[in-house]
Amino acid sequence: MHLIVCLKPVPKPGTVKVDPKTHTLKRESADLILNPPDRYALELALGLKEKYGAKITALMMGPPNAAPLLKEAYALGADQLVLLSDRIFAGSDTLATSYILAQGLQKLSPFDLVLMGKASIDGETAQVGPETAAWLGLPSLTQVKSLVLEQGRWVARRVFERIEEEVEFRAPAVLTVEPEGELWPPSLKRWLASREIKEKVFSAEDLGCNPELCGLSGSPTQVLEVFSPTYEGEREVLSGPPEEVVDRLVSLLQERGLLKGG
Amino acid sequence: MLQHFWTEEEKLLIELVERIGKEYVEPYARQWDEEEVYDPRPLKALARADLMGLVIPKEYGGLGWGVKALCLAVEHLSKYCAGVATTYAATFLGAYPIILFGSPEQKARYLPEIAKGRLCAFALTEPQAGSDAAAIQTRAQKEGDYYILNGIKQWITNGGIADYYVIIALTDPKKGARGASAFVVERGDPGLAVGKKEKKMGLRASVTTELFFTNCRIPRERLLGREGLGFILAMKTLDYARVGAGAQAVGLAQGAMEVALRHARHRIQFGQPIYHFQAVSHTFAEMAMRIEAARALVYQCAQALDKAPKESAGPSAMAKAFATDVAMWVTERAVQMMGGYGYMRDFPAEKMMRDAKCLQIYEGTNEIQRNVIARELLKYYR
Numbered sequence: 209m210h211l212i213v214c215l216k217p218v219p220k221p222g223t224v225k226v227d228p229k230t231h232t233l234k235r236e237s238a239d240l241i242l243n244p245p246d247r248y249a250l251e252l253a254l255g256l257k258e259k260y261g262a263k264i265t266a267l268m269m270g271p272p273n274a275a276p277l278l279k280e281a282y283a284l285g286a287d288q289l290v291l292l293s294d295r296i297f298a299g300s301d302t303l304a305t306s307y308i309l310a311q312g313l314q315k316l317s318p319f320d321l322v323l324m325g326k327a328s329i330d331g332e333t334a335q336v337g338p339e340t341a342a343w344l345g346l347p348s349l350t351q352v353k354s355l356v357l358e359q360g361r362w363v364a365r366r367v368f369e370r371i372e373e374e375v376e377f378r379a380p381a382v383l384t385v386e387p388e389g390e391l392w393p394p395s396l397k398r399w400l401a402s403r404e405i406k407e408k409v410f411s412a413e414d415l416g417c418n419p420e421l422c423g424l425s426g427s428p429t430q431v432l433e434v435f436s437p438t439y440e441g442e443r444e445v446l447s448g449p450p451e452e453v454v455d456r457l458v459s460l461l462q463e464r465g466l467l468k469g470g
Numbered sequence: 471m472l473q474h475f476w477t478e479e480e481k482l483l484i485e486l487v488e489r490i491g492k493e494y495v496e497p498y499a500r501q502w503d504e505e506e507v508y509d510p511r512p513l514k515a516l517a518r519a520d521l522m523g524l525v526i527p528k529e530y531g532g533l534g535w536g537v538k539a540l541c542l543a544v545e546h547l548s549k550y551c552a553g554v555a556t557t558y559a560a561t562f563l564g565a566y567p568i569i570l571f572g573s574p575e576q577k578a579r580y581l582p583e584i585a586k587g588r589l590c591a592f593a594l595t596e597p598q599a600g601s602d603a604a605a606i607q608t609r610a611q612k613e614g615d616y617y618i619l620n621g622i623k624q625w626i627t628n629g630g631i632a633d634y635y636v637i638i639a640l641t642d643p644k645k646g647a648r649g650a651s652a653f654v655v656e657r658g659d660p661g662l663a664v665g666k667k668e669k670k671m672g673l674r675a676s677v678t679t680e681l682f683f684t685n686c687r688i689p690r691e692r693l694l695g696r697e698g699l700g701f702i703l704a705m706k707t708l709d710y711a712r713v714g715a716g717a718q719a720v721g722l723a724q725g726a727m728e729v730a731l732r733h734a735r736h737r738i739q740f741g742q743p744i745y746h747f748q749a750v751s752h753t754f755a756e757m758a759m760r761i762e763a764a765r766a767l768v769y770q771c772a773q774a775l776d777k778a779p780k781e782s783a784g785p786s787a788m789a790k791a792f793a794t795d796v797a798m799w800v801t802e803r804a805v806q807m808m809g810g811y812g813y814m815r816d817f818p819a820e821k822m823m824r825d826a827k828c829l830q831i832y833e834g835t836n837e838i839q840r841n842v843i844a845r846e847l848l849k850y851y852r
Contacts, residue, residue: 390511392518393490397533399482 209262210319211253214309214340215281216243217274218330230424231431232299233330240270242277245325247284249385251392252355253323254285260357263287265316269297269308272409279402283394289407290316296412296419301427302331306339308422311415313344320379321362326351326387334384341382349375351386472762474769480542483524487543490515491550499551502675503821508631509675512554516547517587525562525569530581536776537710541717541768548721549728552825553675555718557589560627560676563711563833564590567636567652570710571695571703580634580654591632592711593623593681594704601838603638603704604647608683610639617641617653617693619661619686627832629679630664633657637683638704641697650700654692661686672824708834709782712790713775715833716768719790719797720761722829726797726822727757730804733811744807753807757800764793784846791839794829801826 219238227234253264266278266286271293278289292312300308313322322341327334334350341348351367364375367386412422420426444460446453461467476484494515502509516522525540526532533539540562548555565584568576584590599605608621619639626635635655642649655662665680695703731754734745744750771789775782801823805812812819830836 393486393493393515394519396483396486396520396524399486400479 209256209260210265210316211256211262212265212267212313212316212319212322213246213250213253213281213286214322214324214336215246215250215266215268215277216325216328217241217268217270217277218243218328221329224330226434230299231434233434236271236273240274240277242280243325243328243330245327245329245385245387247325247391248387248389249323249325250281250284250286251389252352252385253321256321256355257285262320265290265319267309267312267316268292269300269305269312271298275407278407279405280394282402282405283399284392285395285398289405291407291409292415293409294412294417294422296417296423299424299427300422301429302333302335302339303428304422304426306336307343307426308412308415308417309336309340310343311417312410313340315410315415318380321355322346322380322382324382324384326384337382337384344382347377347381348383349377349381350384352383353386353388355383471758472766474765476542480539483539483542484546486519487521487546490519490521491547495547495550495554499554499675500815500818500821502551502553503672504815506669506674508557508677510631512551513557513589514587516558520585521558522561522587523585526565526581526585527569527577530577531585532581536772537713538769538772538776541714541772544714545717545721545724545765545768548718549725551675552718552722552822552829553673555721556627556673556676556828557631559711559714559718560592561590561632562714563592563707564628564632564634564636566707566710567592567694567703568634568654570706571652571699575691576654576694583633588633589628589631590634590636591626591628592636592707593626593629594638595624595626596622597624601835604650604701606638606640606650608637608639609643610637610641610651610653612641612690613687615690616687617690619653619655619683619688621683623681623683625668625678625832626681627676627678629677629681630667631677635662635681636694636707637681638700639683641700645698647701648698650704651697652694652700652703653688654694655683655686655688659686659688671827672821673828705783709779709786710775711833712786712839713768713771713782715829716764716771716789716793719793719826719829720765720768722822722826723757723761723764723793723797723800726801726804726819726826727754727761729818729822730754730757730807730812733808737808737811750807753803757803760796761800764789764796768793784843784850787834787839787842787846790833791836791843794826795836797826797829798823 217240220241224238225234256262264286265288266281267290268278269292297308324337338348349364352364354365356363361376446456494512521543523532524535528534544555544559568580594603596606610617610619637653637655638650640649641651661684663682668678734750735743737744768789771785774785805819805823808819811817
């Protein structure tokens with residue numbers, strides 16, 4: 209069984225700057241961490257490895273300085289490390305990212321399951337999983353909580369709006385994992401060993417990528433502005449006889465759409 | 471503050487334990503103490519991180535590191551909760567007799583399971599035999615291929631949550647201490663019953679119980695070493711454990727100093743942080759000196775145990791008594807430096823002070839440690 213877990217390097221909250229021209233995140237300037245929701249995908253893969261036996265490949269698209277995060281994935285239990293890294297990948301939106309990941313996945317084929325986090329804490333789009341499946345022409349399933357293999361078929365338990373449903377499917381497929389359950393620390397033995405482990409690096413050329421589909425040129429999403437939301441508080445003191453104050457309060461709340469009816 | 475020049479591997483170990491301490495221990499330590507509950511989650515995290523196998527030999531699935539590494543793990547865990555560190559360290563109190571005296575078969579049966587996260591306990595103390603450990607009354611009578619155990623063990627850390635118990639019992643009561651032997655009893659053995667969980671002043675995240683043996687029948691292969699070796703085995707094990715208690719004290723004291731220091735630097739009275747009052751800053755200077763002295767003694771002793779284990783009874787007793795006395799002093803001063811905040815159970819200092827008290831008592835009281843040191847002195851200056 210070959211499981212591929214896609215891991216995204218994301219800026220450590222509080223350390224990132226925004227490029228004033230492209231409005232994208234300046235990832236080189238930030239401290240990078242493994243996207244926390246992706247850890248749940250890895251944890252799910254580790255559970256499957258323990259139950260059924262599997263090879264786990266950790267796949268990451270990112271700049272060369274993200275490579276130490278792949279070593280962390282090794283310490284957490286991944287067996288093989290692959291970094292997709294090229295200057296022309298910079299500025300990729302979800303469409304370009306999923307194209308590059310799909311190219312990488314084809315390179316690593318055959319595989320049974322591709323597991324990703326539900327979303328990344330920097331973009332929060334939750335689009336890359338299903339888009340990657342579309343590029344590969346594979347079934348996709350989002351917000352998976354658990355997986356069992358029953359006579360060659362996978363049965364997934366997944367969150368579907370406010371209920372949970374069971375879905376049967378056949379591998380290969382691309383799944384995103386619901387961030388739930390326990391995360392465990394890395395193994396010291398594997399952490400020590402990770403110092404000797406080298407990740408495989410694939411460039412756009414190695415993957416046979418069409419440059420038009422990578423980076424900013426492959427990204428239809430145009431970021432107009434990135435800003436921190438500001439919250440402004442209003443304060444008004446109502447005074448007068450209670451009946452009048454109540455009437456004015458009700459109409460004020462209605463004007464702001466906070467109270468319905470009249 | 472003082473550089474220790476840990477190796478690359480030791481630094482990784484420290485980083486990992488710190489990470490576990492911050493993520494799996496610190497946010498919950500208050501609650502475990504308040505509710506006096508044992509939570510297996512931090513122990514599972516330690517097992518997943520391979521830290522239950524830190525001193526288990528490589529051929530049995532561990533890392534095969536020494537006492538010094540174990541002390542580092544215990545120290546850094548104790549910064550966040552000395553109770554969790556007690557559960558962890560007590561497992562090695564049970565594992566060391568098997569590592570040191572077990573047959574290849576016994577090692578193969580138990581050590582890989584311990585490395586994977588099964589807990590151990592060590593049972594010497596009895597209602598009538600505390601400091602006077604030679605006064606134990608638990609009997610182990612040989613009957614064919616079995617030993618039959620009868621007696622009561624008291625204040626056993628990890629009682630009921632451990633899978634393996636190393637029990638010291640008399641095989642030949644006429645010989646006194648020389649008639650004691652050590653056995654492994656497994657959870658579920660017929661005739662082993664776990665008594666009530668004790669209510670404690672501190673270390674409340676750890677479990678302490680009595681153990682009752684009523685015609686507890688175990689196969690003779692459970693004997694560790696040979697008959698009559700029980701007391702020597704217990705003393706040797708305690709040499710290893712005592713330096714661990716010292717490391718626990720260093721971590722606890724360090725944690726208390728850091729908590730109080732944060733407070734003293736931010737608490738404004740008379741228009742300035744209270745740290746700037748000499749009575750306060752000198753107290754911290756004294757804490758720092760004593761902690762560094764304790765740490766230096768503990769790690770020198772741990773290294774000595776790794777390199778020359780035969781000469782370690784005296785140093786081990788010194789490390790235990792000195793460091794735990796330092797922890798008691800530092801935690802009490804930490805409460806004082808925080809004033810009312812130190813005394814309130816919403817803040818961590820008072821728990822640390824309660825935890826510290828046990829460190830002066832268990833693994834041999836600090837009075838007994840001084841007896842050991844005095845005895846060893848006369849051997850040295852024969």
